[in-house]
Amino acid sequence: MATKVVLDFEKPLFELEEKLHEMRVCLKKSSGEHNLVETEGLNREIEILESKVDALRLSIYQNLTRWQKVQLARHPERPYTLDYIYMMTQDFVELAGDRHYRDDKAIVGGFARIEEEESGFKQTVMVIGHQKGRDTKSNLFRNFGMAQPEGYRKALRLMKLAEKFGKPVVTLIDTPGAYPGIEAEEMGQAEAIARNLFEMAGLRVPIICVVIGEGASGGAIGIGVGDRILMAENAWYSVISPESCSSILWRSWKFKEQAAEALKLTADDLLEQKIIDRIIPEPLGGAHHNPEKMAETVKSVLIDELRLLKGRKPEDLVDERIDKFAGMGVWNEEG
Structure with missing residues (x-):
């Protein structure tokens, strides 16, 4: 046990x-x-x-403090992307490979169907997300949820496939960051993420992004440009992790709690800053205390959001998506 x-x-x-x-x-x-x-x-x-x-x-x-929420977001028993996919959807067909180099196991994706019996709602979506492992062996297989360039290129290939068939895209974000190894840089990590940002901004189908755990830096934003940005109650989303921020500012990881407070990386903080659009409540104690209930909640929220976006003209989606992200971080200095 x-x-x-x-x-x-x-x-x-x-x-x-x-x-x-x-x-x-x-x-x-x-x-x-x-x-x-x-x-x-x-x-x-x-x-x-x-x-x-x-x-x-x-x-x-x-x-909970901000640092405590970071700890909950990293809890090893927390549901991951594949857990959500199998609990929320039917007929998931995983698609592999970037058609350039190889298949990155840190990113999973494929077509699946979300349906609700009570209302009769049915929608095929392309669901893509970071996948972590549960133990040492599976974490090595999944590279601890840290995608390499081929992972982001695979994600883009699947998004373009969804666009071809007119299906919405749902991304599930949960990563400590893009893989920082030399080989990833040699294979074009920065270009792969930048290309995804550019292509997602102009994708002519609805995109819903959900931060289900950790949302760190370019590793998260590489599949994080969407019409609606949702975030689990105990997730975190930031340009840098508290430990790395502490290491840069204080030359030590000991100040990670202060860094977490300064970064304002929780769902409440980001909703206030208008970085995200909606907070998804978690069971008391975190998503891992009742994964089935959490998946049911996420599914219900996704159905609400899909209904809102369904039928929107592609050009309107693209224009509003670009305006949404262009408006982030804008501020005026007076005096």
């Missing part, structure tokens, strides 16, 4: 939950022995402890 990953700020809650579990085990044994006095006493203690656990859970997760 896999060991549960507990973050530092979750330890007080975890200890209480462990104690509560032990008390419930004792209650079960007492009930089996028909010891009514002991059973009633344990029941009262369990009720009191349950209230404490609920209160502490709310206190922790409703008052």
Whole structure:
């Protein structure tokens, strides 16, 4: 059985939950022995402890710092792109290769169908996203979710295929950054990302981008230009990671928490800055506490957004998308 990953700020809650579990085990044994006095006493203690656990859970997760949200976004049990695809869609057909060099396993994508039985909504989409691994072997296979140039070229090939057939594009962003190795630079990493930005700006089908975990630098924006930019409640999205920012400014990673505060990289921050359009709520404690519920929420939001964009003229989509990104970061200096 896999060991549960507990973050530092979750330890007080975890200890209480462990104690509560032990008390419930004792209650079960007492009930089996028909010891009514002991059973009633344990029941009262369990009720009191349950209230404490609920209160502490709310206190922790409703008052997270920016650094704590970064930690949640990186949680190894958090659902990744393929998890969302298989939970949200039907008939996913993965497409591989960039038709230039090779297939990058850090980027996955293909056609899939999103449907909602209650409303009768059905839509085929091209879904593309970063994919991380769950253990050392799969992380090496997926390059820790860090795409190389061929990954971005594969993503662009799939987007152009979607445009050819008039299908919307959905991207799921979750990467610590584009792969920084020498070989990636030799193969044209900067050009591949820049080409994606240029081509996505003019793509004549709806594009919805969702930051589901980490959204770091060019690695994220390489599949992050869209008509609608959505972000999970505990995700982060920034030009640089807190650790790298701390390393540059303070010559040490020790100030990563201060860096996270200064970067204002959370969903709330970015909604206020009009970088993103909508926050997708997560189950209390993070998406990994209830992946099925989180996938259901993401699916519902995607259907809402697809309905809004459906039927829009291609030229209107392109014009508004360009205006949207051209307006980011604009400011006036007075005096």
